[in-house]
Amino acid sequence: MAGVTLRSVRKAFGSVETIHGVDLDVRDGEFVVFVGPSGCGKSTLLRMIAGLEDVTAGEVAIGGRVVNDVEPADRGTAMVFQSYALYPHMTVAQNLSFGLRMNGNPREDTERRVAQAARILQIEPLLGRRPRALSGGQRQRVAIGRAIVREPEVFLFDEPLSNLDAELRVQMRVEIARLHGELGTTMIYVTHDQTEAMTLADRIVVLRAGRVEQIGRPLDLYDHPVNQFVAGFIGSPRMNFLAAESLGGGRLRLTGQGGAEIALPAAQGLAPGQRATLGIRPEHVLGAGQGECDLPLVVDVAEHLGATSYLYGNTKAGEPLVVQAGAARGAHAGDRLTISIPAARAYLFDPDGRRMT
Amino acid sequence: MTSRSSRRLWRQVALHAALGPLALLWLLPLWMMLVFSTMPENGIFSPDIELLPRGEFWANFQALQAETGFLRTLFVSVVVALVTTGLSILLTSMAGWALVRYRFRGRWLVTALIFGTLTLPYFVVVIPQFILVARDMGLQNTWFALIVPPLFNSLGVLFMRQAFSMMPGELFDAAQVEGVTEWRIFTRVALPMARPTLAALAIILFLASWNNYLWPLLIASDPAMMTAPVALGTLIGFTRVSWASIMTGAVLLTLPMVVVFVFFQRFFMSGITAGAVK
Numbered sequence: 001m002a003g004v005t006l007r008s009v010r011k012a013f014g015s016v017e018t019i020h021g022v023d024l025d026v027r028d029g030e031f032v033v034f035v036g037p038s039g040c041g042k043s044t045l046l047r048m049i050a051g052l053e054d055v056t057a058g059e060v061a062i063g064g065r066v067v068n069d070v071e072p073a074d075r076g077t078a079m080v081f082q083s084y085a086l087y088p089h090m091t092v093a094q095n096l097s098f099g100l101r102m103n104g105n106p107r108e109d110t111e112r113r114v115a116q117a118a119r120i121l122q123i124e125p126l127l128g129r130r131p132r133a134l135s136g137g138q139r140q141r142v143a144i145g146r147a148i149v150r151e152p153e154v155f156l157f158d159e160p161l162s163n164l165d166a167e168l169r170v171q172m173r174v175e176i177a178r179l180h181g182e183l184g185t186t187m188i189y190v191t192h193d194q195t196e197a198m199t200l201a202d203r204i205v206v207l208r209a210g211r212v213e214q215i216g217r218p219l220d221l222y223d224h225p226v227n228q229f230v231a232g233f234i235g236s237p238r239m240n241f242l243a244a245e246s247l248g249g250g251r252l253r254l255t256g257q258g259g260a261e262i263a264l265p266a267a268q269g270l271a272p273g274q275r276a277t278l279g280i281r282p283e284h285v286l287g288a289g290q291g292e293c294d295l296p297l298v299v300d301v302a303e304h305l306g307a308t309s310y311l312y313g314n315t316k317a318g319e320p321l322v323v324q325a326g327a328a329r330g331a332h333a334g335d336r337l338t339i340s341i342p343a344a345r346a347y348l349f350d351p352d353g354r355r356m357t
Numbered sequence: 358m359t360s361r362s363s364r365r366l367w368r369q370v371a372l373h374a375a376l377g378p379l380a381l382l383w384l385l386p387l388w389m390m391l392v393f394s395t396m397p398e399n400g401i402f403s404p405d406i407e408l409l410p411r412g413e414f415w416a417n418f419q420a421l422q423a424e425t426g427f428l429r430t431l432f433v434s435v436v437v438a439l440v441t442t443g444l445s446i447l448l449t450s451m452a453g454w455a456l457v458r459y460r461f462r463g464r465w466l467v468t469a470l471i472f473g474t475l476t477l478p479y480f481v482v483v484i485p486q487f488i489l490v491a492r493d494m495g496l497q498n499t500w501f502a503l504i505v506p507p508l509f510n511s512l513g514v515l516f517m518r519q520a521f522s523m524m525p526g527e528l529f530d531a532a533q534v535e536g537v538t539e540w541r542i543f544t545r546v547a548l549p550m551a552r553p554t555l556a557a558l559a560i561i562l563f564l565a566s567w568n569n570y571l572w573p574l575l576i577a578s579d580p581a582m583m584t585a586p587v588a589l590g591t592l593i594g595f596t597r598v599s600w601a602s603i604m605t606g607a608v609l610l611t612l613p614m615v616v617v618f619v620f621f622q623r624f625f626m627s628g629i630t631a632g633a634v635k
Contacts, residue, residue, distance in 0.1 A: 052530050073536025085531035089549045099535025102545070150535065 002063030002076060002153040002186060003028040004049060009058035011044055011210075018044055019210045021058065026188060031180050034190045035197040035233070036207035042190045043158055045207070049188065050079050050156050063153055073103075075154075078147035082159040084139045086131040092142050093118075093127040096149050110149075117145040120182065121175075137168045144179070157189040161196065173199060194234055198222070206230050228353035231279050237310060237322045239347070240285075242278045246270035252278065252348075254293070256317035262293035262341060266348040266356045276356070279347035282310065283324040291340030297321060299335045311337075387611070393604035401600045414605065421592075421602040426580055430588040431609065437503045437573075437584060438566040445508045445562050446555060453517025454543055458529065468518075474511045479571070487575050498579040507565075507572060513558055520554035521547055560621050564614060585610055 004026040011019035019041045026032045034042040047053040051072030059066050067075045100110040118124045121141045161169045197204050198218045206213040214230045225231035231239045244252040250268040254260045301312040309325040348356045395410040421427045496502040532542045573584040589606040592599040
């Protein structure tokens with residue numbers, strides 16, 4: 001097993017730089033998830049670790065060994081791709097053993113590894129089938145099995161569940177978590193789905209436009225986002241943001257809310273008239289009078305999921321707001337409610353998006 | 358019978374009534390070729406038009422063999438067509454693979470140059486090619502001269518490049534991460550997946566070589582290295598044309614094409630239309 005270290009890693013395609021100096025230490029046996037919107041460079045970073053993309057500048061080290069110029073096959077990594085990348089003209093067993101056979105691995109050892117991977121993933125009955133005769137979930141298991149037979153030091157997953165339907169995705173997510181527990185191998189996992197990131201990761205790396213925005217444990221990122229981007233990206237539905245202006249002395253006027261005011265300790269550092277953004281998660285919004293700042297809300301859409309309900313509405317000035325409704329569970333589209341923001345749960349961001357504490 | 362299904366029936370009848378005679382018109386020359394190959398030399402010019410085969414095929418074949426050594430020319434044609442097809446497939450697929458898989462400086466220019474040659478008429482190329490091979494290299498009447506110059510086929514490169522570019526790149530990345538060498542990724546992953554395109558290309562290349570007349574005519578005048586179409590051409594003289602022998606040879610030349618097409622037409626169609634729809 002091995003850890004992975006990135007030191008000032010940069011990647012440029014021609015004159016366009018897409019990764020702008022990433023530093024990261026993935027510990028031995030850790031499950032790290034790269035998360036971020038499309039085009040943020042998370043897959044590129046993973047492919048650089050795998051050796052499928054050259055490193056323009058900086059160092060990639062696996063198990064303490066710098067691997068910038070090491071062939072992908074000699075890095076001790078195995079990769080699972082979004083499209084499964086199964087060879088369509090080979091059976092499942094041939095898919096699993098292909099790499100080992102091509103590298104002259106002894107036949108008995110290859111058979112042992114294939115049997116072991118098939119047992120771990122419960123795909124033994126499928127060994128004689130071709131990929132086209134498998135469901136999406138089965139194909140993904142085979143793709144994971146192909147990584148397992150290599151007995152790698154580091155597993156790399158590139159959005160492995162995004163082609164599966166919602167139910168199967170949840171099921172495979174649990175299986176990947178179980179696999180990590182069973183093998184104890186270092187795993188780096190790329191996704192744009194923050195739920196996958198929250199449920200699987202020991203630590204999450206949030207990326208935006210080729211830069212690391214924040215690295216931390218899932219609940220740390222949820223509770224203590226360093227900026228407005230991370231606050232908006234982690235958590236579902238995303239955090240509400242309301243425009244605010246300092247009145248001095250830690251008091252804020254919500255400029256889009258017809259003069260509603262709230263006092264926040266974090267606002268002490270703001271000069272009067274300085275603009276800021278107040279953030280409040282949908283699940284932290286309370287019923288009328290229960291918080292420090294009441295706001296009227298017109299419900300546009302009400303989603304009743306059974307265990308909880310989400311109300312999508314607009315405040316007086318037309319600012320969109322999502323509320324996880326506990327008290328207002330029975331609300332419907334068109335209803336007029338009063339909601340309340342608890343100061344203790346509110347976040348404050350300066351005009352550059354940095355969190356103020 | 359409902360009015361809708363009766364309308365459909367009438368439409369079918371009308372369609373067949375129109376297309377049937379057209380099909381017969383297309384088949385007529387082929388049928389007459391077969392009929393003429395079974396008639397004696399003077400029978401072709403008899404005032405009564407005969408539409409059914411007679412029994413002179415074997416005699417005509419013997420005359421053809423005596424006049425041209427046809428079996429030897431057939432052997433040359435088969436060897437040239439098979440070797441050209443095999444080597445050309447290997448070369449064009451390797452070129453197509455390189456254009457898809459490698460990001461090298463000048464890739465766009467190389468691709469444009471290869472495909473640019475598609476716009477050149479063959480007759481523009483054939484004279485310089487003849488001067489190079491026959492005069493400068495002195496390779497007239499050799500297997501090399503018959504086989505090597507037609508090997509480099511830009512249409513084949515276009516075909517194979519298209520086939521490889523339709524394959525998800527992650528398949529090859531996966532093999533690369535597994536430590537599979539580039540040659541084995543090409544031969545064990547890419548080529549087997551390109552089988553329909555390879556089959557279509559094989560048919561096209563085989564037929565092109567089999568039917569090739571101009572290049573073998575220029576480069577191989579020695580009877581020992583003559584291809585079958587060229588041998589048939591020699592039967593058209595200034596004073597006499599051996600029609601029965603020509604028709605017999607034409608039947609023998611057509612048969613392999615029919616066989617190839619009947620057996621491989623499934624691949625042919627799927628290869629030609631590969632990538633046309635998602």
